[in-house]
Amino acid sequence: MDYRFSPEEEAFRQEFISWLDDNLPEGWDPSRYQNYPRDDELAAAYRAFQKRLFDAGYAGMHYPKEYGGQGRGLVHEVIVMQTLANQCLELRIPGVITFGMAAPTILYCGNEEQKSTYIPRILDGTHIWCQGFSEPNAGSDVVNVSTRAVRDGDHYIVNGQKVWTSYAHLADYCILLVRTDPDAKKHRGLSYLLLDMKLPGVEIRPIKQITGDADFNEVYMEDVRVPVSMRVGEEGDGWRIAITTLMFERVLGDATMAAAYERNIERMTQMASRVRRGGKPVIENPVFRQQLAQAYVEVMVLKYHGLRNLSHQLQGGIPGPEGSIGKLLWSEPNQRITEAALAMQGPGGQVMRGSPWSIQDGFWQYAFLRAKGNTIEAGTSEIQRNIIGERVLGLPKDSSRAARQ
Amino acid sequence: MDIKLNDDQLEISRQARRFFENETPMEYVRAMFEDEKGFTDEIWGKMAELGWTAMCIPEAYDGLGLELLDLAVVLEEMGRAVVPGPFFSTVMLGGGGLAEAGSDAQKKEFLPRLAAGEIRGTLALHEPDAGGDLDYVRMEAKAEGGGFVLEGTKVFVPDAHVSDFLVVPALAKDGLTLFLVESGASGLAVSPLPTMDGTRKLCVVEFGGVEVGRDAVLAAPGQGNAPLDRALRRAQVGLCAECVGGAQKAMEVATEYAQVRIQFDQPIGAFQAIKHRCAQMYVEVESARSILYWAAWAQDHAEEEAAMAASVAKAYCSEMFTRTAASAIQVLGGTGFSWEHDIHFYLKRAKANEAALGDPVYHRERIAGLLAG
Numbered sequence: 001m002d003y004r005f006s007p008e009e010e011a012f013r014q015e016f017i018s019w020l021d022d023n024l025p026e027g028w029d030p031s032r033y034q035n036y037p038r039d040d041e042l043a044a045a046y047r048a049f050q051k052r053l054f055d056a057g058y059a060g061m062h063y064p065k066e067y068g069g070q071g072r073g074l075v076h077e078v079i080v081m082q083t084l085a086n087q088c089l090e091l092r093i094p095g096v097i098t099f100g101m102a103a104p105t106i107l108y109c110g111n112e113e114q115k116s117t118y119i120p121r122i123l124d125g126t127h128i129w130c131q132g133f134s135e136p137n138a139g140s141d142v143v144n145v146s147t148r149a150v151r152d153g154d155h156y157i158v159n160g161q162k163v164w165t166s167y168a169h170l171a172d173y174c175i176l177l178v179r180t181d182p183d184a185k186k187h188r189g190l191s192y193l194l195l196d197m198k199l200p201g202v203e204i205r206p207i208k209q210i211t212g213d214a215d216f217n218e219v220y221m222e223d224v225r226v227p228v229s230m231r232v233g234e235e236g237d238g239w240r241i242a243i244t245t246l247m248f249e250r251v252l253g254d255a256t257m258a259a260a261y262e263r264n265i266e267r268m269t270q271m272a273s274r275v276r277r278g279g280k281p282v283i284e285n286p287v288f289r290q291q292l293a294q295a296y297v298e299v300m301v302l303k304y305h306g307l308r309n310l311s312h313q314l315q316g317g318i319p320g321p322e323g324s325i326g327k328l329l330w331s332e333p334n335q336r337i338t339e340a341a342l343a344m345q346g347p348g349g350q351v352m353r354g355s356p357w358s359i360q361d362g363f364w365q366y367a368f369l370r371a372k373g374n375t376i377e378a379g380t381s382e383i384q385r386n387i388i389g390e391r392v393l394g395l396p397k398d399s400s401r402a403a404r405q
Numbered sequence: 406m407d408i409k410l411n412d413d414q415l416e417i418s419r420q421a422r423r424f425f426e427n428e429t430p431m432e433y434v435r436a437m438f439e440d441e442k443g444f445t446d447e448i449w450g451k452m453a454e455l456g457w458t459a460m461c462i463p464e465a466y467d468g469l470g471l472e473l474l475d476l477a478v479v480l481e482e483m484g485r486a487v488v489p490g491p492f493f494s495t496v497m498l499g500g501g502g503l504a505e506a507g508s509d510a511q512k513k514e515f516l517p518r519l520a521a522g523e524i525r526g527t528l529a530l531h532e533p534d535a536g537g538d539l540d541y542v543r544m545e546a547k548a549e550g551g552g553f554v555l556e557g558t559k560v561f562v563p564d565a566h567v568s569d570f571l572v573v574p575a576l577a578k579d580g581l582t583l584f585l586v587e588s589g590a591s592g593l594a595v596s597p598l599p600t601m602d603g604t605r606k607l608c609v610v611e612f613g614g615v616e617v618g619r620d621a622v623l624a625a626p627g628q629g630n631a632p633l634d635r636a637l638r639r640a641q642v643g644l645c646a647e648c649v650g651g652a653q654k655a656m657e658v659a660t661e662y663a664q665v666r667i668q669f670d671q672p673i674g675a676f677q678a679i680k681h682r683c684a685q686m687y688v689e690v691e692s693a694r695s696i697l698y699w700a701a702w703a704q705d706h707a708e709e710e711a712a713m714a715a716s717v718a719k720a721y722c723s724e725m726f727t728r729t730a731a732s733a734i735q736v737l738g739g740t741g742f743s744w745e746h747d748i749h750f751y752l753k754r755a756k757a758n759e760a761a762l763g764d765p766v767y768h769r770e771r772i773a774g775l776l777a778g
């Protein structure tokens with residue numbers, strides 16, 4: 001057993017860290033929770049920074065060279081992701097779906113033309129992608145998708161509505177789950193399209209969320225003509241593609257979150273030594289010391305469980321439904337951690353950013369609210385526990401869902 | 406990076422599982438739970454024959470010189486079978502304390518016999534006012550003649566009633582000192598406590614002016630902290646291995662029952678309230694195993710993170726075991742509350758492990774100290 005990265009890998013990490021020191025955007029301030037409060041500015045910063053990574057040979061470490069990647073394997077990608085998450089998570093956010101979902105789907109399931117067209121543009125920051133799966137009547141029950149795609153020669157005519165589409169307003173393309181065959185069994189009638197967001201008939205309406213920002217949107221599609229060449233896989237294969245490709249990239253997500261949370265623990269420790277309670281630093285209070293330690297424990301659980309999975313995958317293991325553990329290990333602890341941080345601040349925890357009374361620029365106020373989405377996005381906690389219960393432990397489906405099969 | 410058990414470790418694990426299934430079935434556990442001594446010489450002898458008492462003892466002292474992770478694999482299986490008896494205290498506490506603190510001569514005298522299973526030892530650390538705090542040692546060691554006189558009381562000493570020697574931390578004029586006290590010493594009185602977990606007996610040990618010579622000093626006055634800490638860290642990780650194994654079994658018992666118990670015309674595992682409980686057990690057991698392996702590996706290979714890893718593991722794995730065992734009882738319904746079902750042995754062991762070697766509050770305080778000073 002060996003939990004360490006190899007000396008060569010550690011050298012690569014050091015090399016990348018020093019590159020990053022010189023290449024973060026001008027004026028970047030790591031102590032602020034948001035360097036780009038406006039998301040169009042954030043998107044522009046993301047694209048520019050991704051281009052820099054690409055030019056320096058740090059984009060898509062595990063993607064094949066022929067598509068603009070580095071062909072160096074998953075470990076190097078993990079090292080880059082960990083470092084970025086630790087130093088500048090904000091700059092990665094517009095690319096979460098692009099890198100977490102769109103790129104791997106195209107790489108593992110796309111045809112040659114799709115791969116050579118889209119992967120390089122993702123890696124060099126030209127394109128941002130969004131994910132159009134959820135609909136008003138297809139949330140957890142995503143096989144219920146009713147957005148219709150009707151074949152018309154070498155096009156599909158797409159009509160329908162998506163909801164909660166993160167960054168649709170910034171995105172160039174969308175991975176879109178549509179129904180091509182209304183008569184087939186639910187999941188067999190689904191297909192997977194790549195949608196150009198600039199096509200006529202695509203309309204985006206922002207949805208303001210709990211944090212006050214509007215990161216996600218409704219996307220309406222009216223007679224949108226999507227070329228058949230933009231379909232990934234076969235017609236009717238959409239569901240399989242949607243669920244299988246994503247598992248391969250999950251280890252990256254877990255590693256990224258662990259690195260970001262390690263940073264948050266440092267932030268929390270600093271905060272607790274500055275914020276006072278009864279005149280004394282909160283860090284001297286035994287209850288809050290326990291909470292800080294518990295937060296750290298949960299981050300270590302995520303980190304080392306993630307590394308164990310990564311190692312398994314590096315040795316050729318196929319990721320399966322047990323990957324749902326990782327989703328639970330990053331989402332639920334983040335809620336507890338951010339709650340603990342607010343508790344440490346007492347009534348000061350009420351102050352949002354932008355006041356001399358704000359604590360750490362309002363980082364934890366934002367983080368606390370944003371964390372509430374963690375157990376909903378990317379499959380709710382309940383759905384993850386269903387997956388573990390049924391597909392890992394082999395427990396029976398409940399009777400209503402069993403009857404539907 | 407290579408985070409998985411190797412072929413040897415997998416073989417050790419399979420061998421241990423077979424052994425405990427055949428040799429220490431639940432009838433044995435039940436009998437020993439009620440038994441004053443708490444194990445049979447026959448089982449003890451067989452475990453020693455398999456080399457388990459020798460695993461982590463250096464080859465220079467007739468041990469096998471293996472790593473903590475190798476031993477953890479056996480301890481995981483022991484936890485799974487709630488094996489009763491003084492194996493853990495002998496190997497991790499008595500043996501561990503001696504190996505970390507003893508001189509070459511002391512190790513030569515004791516470790517080969519311990520490796521062979523001929524003698525047993527334990528650690529007499531806790532004092533009545535310490536609570537869950539491992540750092541609180543006040544028992545006095547007065548220098549007298551060439552040696553020392555020990556006066557005071559140690560509590561919650563595992564398996565002292567069947568130990569041949571005790572490793573005893575006490576305060577001399579120059580600070581924390583570790584002594585090796587043989588159980589025949591005059592002035593020493595051992596009495597068992599009626600504890601919840603009968604599979605690991607705890608004792609009160611009274612030192613009524615116990616005289617020990619210079620040769621009984623394992624770590625000189627003021628030098629006791631470092632070796633004690635190293636031994637404790639390894640023992641904490643060992644206990645985590647038991648927790649993971651025990652919780653794994655509790656989870657399996659609950660999940661199997663959820664498949665076969667029918668209520669309202671369906672297996673109760675189809676109800677999400679039950680299914681999600683089982684899923685949560687799985688999440689916690691598997692992630693605890695990841696932490697366990699890290700902590701075990703770190704003790705032998707990453708000194709800079711060894712202390713943090715031991716405390717993170719002890720805080721997480723021990724609470725995880727308690728939650729999992731309690732949750733399994735809920736899944737089992739009335740059956741789970743009965744003496745007849747085996748699950749209560751797991752809950753009791755979980756509570757014992759949680760309290761032992763620094764409770765979660767103690768370890769979280771240590772973590773906070775390492776993070777923030």
Ligand SMILES: Cc1cc2nc3c(=O)[nH]c(=O)nc-3n(C[C@H](O)[C@H](O)[C@H](O)COP(=O)(O)OP(=O)(O)OC[C@H]3O[C@@H](n4cnc5c(N)ncnc54)[C@H](O)[C@@H]3O)c2cc1C
Pocket residue numbers: 097130131132133134135136138139140141163164165166167216373374376377378379380381382383386677
């Ligand atoms: C921040 C954020 C970003 C998002 N970004 C995107 C995106 O970019 N693209 C996209 O397509 N979607 C996105 N989503 C949508 C997300 O995938 C859905 O919200 C999620 O799948 C849940 O669907 P729902 O909101 O319709 O809730 P519902 O499915 O209606 O669930 C409501 C409640 O019922 C529970 N529930 C539902 N079914 C079951 C069941 N079988 N067993 C037990 N409990 C059940 C759920 O767990 C939940 O607690 C985003 C969501 C959030 C919060």
